[in-house]
Every structure is written in C-alpha cells, then in structure tokens.
Amino acid sequence: MASRIYIDLSSDDTFEENYQKLVRNLYGKPLLRRPPLGTAPAYITDEDQIVLKTSRKVGAIKDALLNERRSVGGLISDFLETFVSSLEDFRLTGGAIVGFDDKVASSIEKMLPLRDDFIDFTFILFKYRDSVDLDQIHEFWEKLAAFTFRPEHLGSWSEVDFDNFKFFNYELMLNFMAVLLQLKRYQEAGFFLHSQYFYRSSTNQLKQSGVGILNRYVQSLDQFRNNRLGLNRVSVSADLIKARATRKDVSFGCIRETDLILYYITELRGARVGWFPRTSVYVSHGSSIDLFDRMVSKRHFERVRTLFGIDTIDELDALVDAYVARQSNNNQGSVAMLDYNISSLEYVIVPKQIGTTP
Numbered sequence: 001m002a003s004r005i006y007i008d009l010s011s012d013d014t015f016e017e018n019y020q021k022l023v024r025n026l027y028g029k030p031l032l033r034r035p036p037l038g039t040a041p042a043y044i045t046d047e048d049q050i051v052l053k054t055s056r057k058v059g060a061i062k063d064a065l066l067n068e069r070r071s072v073g074g075l076i077s078d079f080l081e082t083f084v085s086s087l088e089d090f091r092l093t094g095g096a097i098v099g100f101d102d103k104v105a106s107s108i109e110k111m112l113p114l115r116d117d118f119i120d121f122t123f124i125l126f127k128y129r130d131s132v133d134l135d136q137i138h139e140f141w142e143k144l145a146a147f148t149f150r151p152e153h154l155g156s157w158s159e160v161d162f163d164n165f166k167f168f169n170y171e172l173m174l175n176f177m178a179v180l181l182q183l184k185r186y187q188e189a190g191f192f193l194h195s196q197y198f199y200r201s202s203t204n205q206l207k208q209s210g211v212g213i214l215n216r217y218v219q220s221l222d223q224f225r226n227n228r229l230g231l232n233r234v235s236v237s238a239d240l241i242k243a244r245a246t247r248k249d250v251s252f253g254c255i256r257e258t259d260l261i262l263y264y265i266t267e268l269r270g271a272r273v274g275w276f277p278r279t280s281v282y283v284s285h286g287s288s289i290d291l292f293d294r295m296v297s298k299r300h301f302e303r304v305r306t307l308f309g310i311d312t313i314d315e316l317d318a319l320v321d322a323y324v325a326r327q328s329n330n331n332q333g334s335v336a337m338l339d340y341n342i343s344s345l346e347y348v349i350v351p352k353q354i355g356t357t358p
Helices: 015-026 057-066 072-090 100-110 112-128 134-146 159-182 186-194 219-228 236-244 252-268 278-282 290-296 298-308 313-328 334-339
Strands: 197-200 206-209
Touching: 057 072, 057 112, 072 112, 072 134, 072 159, 100 112, 100 159, 100 219, 112 159, 134 159, 134 186, 134 197, 159 186, 159 219, 159 236, 159 252, 186 252, 186 298, 219 236, 236 252, 236 278, 252 278, 252 290, 252 298, 252 313, 290 298, 298 313
Parallel strands: none
Antiparallel strands: 197 206
C-alpha cells in the first residue's frame, strides 16, 4: 500500500484542487515535494544517547485540554513525575577528575530535548488552561532543586557532581518564567517568584530558600572549564544559554530580559538568596527593560503589579527606598555588576514615572 495515493474527487468544493493533484501525480510533478533530510542532532547520533520518557506525553496533554477530557489532570501529574524520574538518568560522578567539565557539558547537551519537552508543556498548560494547580508545579520545582544537592544514598561525592543539574535548573526556570511573561500570566509568575522552596541540603538538613535556589553557580563550567580551555569568558553558563536559545517561540532576547526581571524583583524584595542574571553579559550597558518601561501606563502597572507582590505604586516606592538604603550600607558586588552590565535598580524602576499615563 506504500505506493498508493488517495485523492478525493467526490466533493464539488475541493474538486478542482484535488483534480490538479491527480494530474500532477500522474505526470510525476507533485505540487509538494518532500524536503531533504537535515542533519541529525547530536543526541540522536550519540551512541550513549538516553531515550527520554517524556516523549509524546505533551501531545496527549494538549489533546486532553482541547477536548476537555477528564484524564487531563492525571496526564499532567504523569508528565511531571516522569520528567523528575528522567533526570536520574543524567546523574554524574567523578567531579574531582581533571576534565570533568567535558562530562558536564556533554550531559547538558543530552538534556536539551528534555528542556524542550518542558517548554512545550508550559506553553500548552498555561495557554489552554485558565486554572492551573500552582502548588503541583511548585512541588515539581522543589524536586528539581533537590537534584543540586547530595542525595541521601550517595556516599562519595564532589560538589561539582551536580553541576549539570545546576545549569539545567537555571535554564529551565528562565524559560518557564519567560513563557509565563510572554503569555501575560503575571499572577502565576509572581507566585513562583515569591514562593519559598523547601529542599534537603547535602547534609540532609531541611532548608528553605527563594527562587534563587534554582540559580546556583556552576563551578565546573564558569571556573574550571573557563580556565582549563583558556576561554576568558565572563560566564560560560551565559554563553551556553545563548547558544541553546534556538527556539522561535522563546527568543534569547526574551530569556535575557526575564533573567534581569527576576534579578531586579528579588533584589527589590531583599531576598536572602537572590537571582543572579548571568545572561546580562549580553546586555548593552544602560539598556532598558520593556516590561518595566511600560509601567508608565497605569493600566499596564495594574496588570503586572502581582509580579512585585504589591497592590499600589506607593508600596513599590517604599520598596525602592528600602533597596537604596540597603545598598548604601553594602558596597559589595559592584565589580560583578560592571562585568555583567547590570544597571542599578533605582535607574531601572522609577516609581515617580509609574502610572503617569492611562
């Protein structure tokens, strides 16, 4: 049956179009030709490839959402659980060995399809479902945070053994928040931005932290690899984020701006563990942030204020004043801010300019 072609000539509405298809196929001149097969991605040709368990699950969730099937809740839970269990396939050991950064970089490359599955899942979930169980997603992020610490069963270990997960969590949260902001789900984005995340440390102590726990320093890349290969880069992690931002629906510009938004808001709230915007190395010094600039519009401010966890402009003004007071007593980090092209917060968020137009 492989060589057979079906053309429907029974409908008057499509007769002419399908008749042309018939004539073209009879003479070997089809209207559409199959394009040549492109180069296979590395994770397919690699002999050590890991078959992802999340494949094809996103499509089932979309179908259930669009058709309002009762199974959608179970499918969402199954996807999140499968995603977490899939990460176990990427655990690394041997961080004390010279050149371990190659293993980290290779592992990160193999995790790219997993990242894309989650981005697709996020788009579908928040685009087609008005009410999302945020606690369920929050619990998922807590489980991901745990991967950057020593699991209880592991005896011998090195801190950099978990660097692939540190990078992955940073990239995944960046893309997750970028999608929420793109879909204008500001209330949901604010929920994850201001939540506390519980996790077990490497000493098995139960601790909690802000969203910054999902943005931990990747020493094997930003220090060891940078020095070993003589890269002389401000942030190898930032370079990787940029190189991997190949999706058309989440551009690197969007990711970079999201990175800075998370930084400024966690700074504004005085978070003990803030969010450091590594991708800001690709920002021209003094560049503005579109979401903040638009707050001159009162209507826009009313939509995005939940991102800041406030209700009024006066509350935002008070937060900025408190931030400035804290900074006057703390001059640390000024070199890092210059290296990463980070403008001071009071020049980026100016309460006197907010809500001055309808």
